[in-house]
Amino acid sequence: MLKKLAILAAGSLPVLFFFWYAYHFSTPFPNEDDIPAILAFINRAFPFAPEAGRLLFMPFREHVILPAKLIAYLQVAVMGQMDLKMMIFLGNLFWIRILWILYRLSQEAKLPALLFLPVPFILFQVQFSETALWPMALWSNLIVVWLAVESFNLLISEKKEFWRFGLAFFLGLTATFSNGNGLLVLLIGFGVLLFQKTAPKRLVLWGAASVLVVLAYQWAKSLGVPDTFYGVQKNPLKWLLGSMIFVGNYGDFISGSLKKVALGLGFVLTAALVVINWGQWKKPSYGTSFHFRMLVFFLFILATAGGVAILRTEPVGLDAMYLGRYRHYSALAVALGYLSSVVYLYPKRQANWLLAGTMAASLVVGIFSYYRDWGYRYMDNQRFFTDAYNMQHNNALYLEMPAPQEFASIFQETLTKNLLKADLTSSEDFKWPRSSDNLPLAPITIHIDKSADTTRCVEVYTVKSTTPQFELTPNALWFWALKSDQRTFLYPTTSLKTKPAQFIRQRTYFQPGFVGELATCQLPEGEYTLFLVHVAENKEAEFYATKQTIRL
Structure with a gap:
């Protein structure tokens, strides 16, 4: 027995x-x-x-x-x-x-x-x-x-x-x-x-x-x-x-x-x-x-x-x-x-x-x-979160595509009818800083990549930071944000994994820094400030300045 x-x-x-x-x-x-x-x-x-x-x-x-x-x-x-x-x-x-x-x-x-x-x-x-x-x-x-x-x-x-x-x-x-x-x-x-x-x-x-x-x-x-x-x-x-x-x-x-x-x-x-x-x-x-x-x-x-x-x-x-x-x-x-x-x-x-x-x-x-x-799982959940935010607040999905998609309006209709259990109040209640002067700095490099694929944006900004480091805390999310006076668009970040031996010795899963691709061909004209944002369970959002603006 x-x-x-x-x-x-x-x-x-x-x-x-x-x-x-x-x-x-x-x-x-x-x-x-x-x-x-x-x-x-x-x-x-x-x-x-x-x-x-x-x-x-x-x-x-x-x-x-x-x-x-x-x-x-x-x-x-x-x-x-x-x-x-x-x-x-x-x-x-x-x-x-x-x-x-x-x-x-x-x-x-x-x-x-x-x-x-x-x-x-x-x-x-x-x-x-x-x-x-x-x-x-x-x-x-x-x-x-x-x-x-x-x-x-x-x-x-x-x-x-x-x-x-x-x-x-x-x-x-x-x-x-x-x-x-x-x-x-x-x-x-x-x-x-x-x-x-x-x-x-x-x-x-x-x-x-x-x-x-x-x-x-x-x-x-x-x-x-x-x-x-x-x-x-x-x-x-x-x-x-x-x-x-x-x-x-x-x-x-x-x-x-x-x-x-x-x-x-x-x-x-x-x-x-x-x-x-x-x-x-x-x-x-x-x-x-x-x-x-x-x-x-x-x-x-x-x-x-x-x-x-x-x-x-x-x-x-x-x-x-x-x-x-x-x-x-x-x-x-x-x-x-x-x-x-x-x-x-x-x-x-x-x-x-x-x-x-x-x-x-x-x-x-x-x-x-x-x-x-x-x-x-963390990377995918960041993508799902940023997609949901952009659909709800910007009526946009697949920002890398030059033409808007109908999926955003479908998602908005579902939310309006209260047919989906998906609490997005935290994404609405970001307390954006009035100034980036006192924010911690996330040094970045940024360059423009061009594509001949006509189904996608011709130009995409590739942005990389060397700090901070992704920690595997409950429901942690890191994303890039392009913010103008009228609108804010979110983009998921990605991080590279450490080698298994390093993970065992140092207990760090991700290497320091983040990468992102910022497609802007669907964004309205204006001046956008780039932030790196961190949210986690039971914590207020943390903002990192990049000292980078993009004019469209």
Whole structure:
């Protein structure tokens, strides 16, 4: 009993820390894509607009993000406001459900709990923080994984009740309208039914209903504007390499320095699943076995990888496959590969070797993922804060673009209707100094960078300071401010991380100084004074003079 409690406590640590981290660093302000995808929907559909049904299915780019819109609508209906931090917390609970399904399946396969221990450490780390802390992505790109796993788990069972069949299809339908790759659930599910030699009536029912879902999905896509930026990748080698990178992206845990490791890991995981199942498939019970489940879960990831490789690598190349928003797929692929291998090896002693090696690797990856991501959270939250301020007070977003965006007016409408829980009073109540004479000085260098890109400002001011230093205090924000007599525009700062050894010795995460890019092509004419501003929890704003003015 004590051993089980110890294993449970150890396995709970990464889960609890992950949720603390996610809630601590999540922001009440929307990501840019949340504005047209979720806020615009709520503005127009709530409470009971005649066009609400059509708006619910209107896609954002190529995805019909039904769950994201529904959870936002339910929040407003029940609580009166959208709470993006709560959306993030609730959405990540689906990752716990996946962990629980894998644990229950491992117990059915008679795997000791100790051998399952690396799985929570593999799944609950922040390589995919871009998804885990982004409401729209979380409620589309992560929830679709849960829907797929839940649906396949219902289909691959010795129990053949019709309700399981029906619920599995409903989950596949929901997956289709949560993210584009959700269609794969219906396709792979049909293949599972074929392999299991399911009754013809059920095969016909699943197939016919799937056709109707595809037609409905095409109708929904016709309501939106197609995304024409990406082309179709026609190089088969890039399909293969891109798919393997997608599957093995967990291995590139040091800021793009281990890209070849990611590629190799993708091949190793795929080969392991194929080899293990090749020796199992002739067994009479294989169609409902643990290994078949792991393979089907993995096939969903592999098919998603193939789709992304075809539709996202032209013209940007294979670098698109390393994005953080896809890494939850890779983490799950690693967990599936480990579980399938350790169940195959147990009770041989090689299973213990695999446990030790995987546990050590998962700890290293987890530590590096948190170290790498910790600073990004501060930088991202500064960007969200300055964007929210500029949208609310200046009706402006994407200051680097020469043309104003409509997103700011959408955000303002949401705030005016009090539909979003996002307290911006602190940004309104800055007590700006009347004079900069008595302010501490932040010495800077500033120069103008020019760009030939006509979609962006031709000239951008690049500003750098050597002091002060970013300290990781609660809710700390540093930003540049261009202030005239009439208006104030905010710009996020960035800081460079120290090396890990320096972080351990000196306990300093960031190097001294800040960098910023000040695009001014949307700003009204006038004279602007540049300040460096620091705000933190329960503290008044601190202002640093730069002795720099910009005339427009």
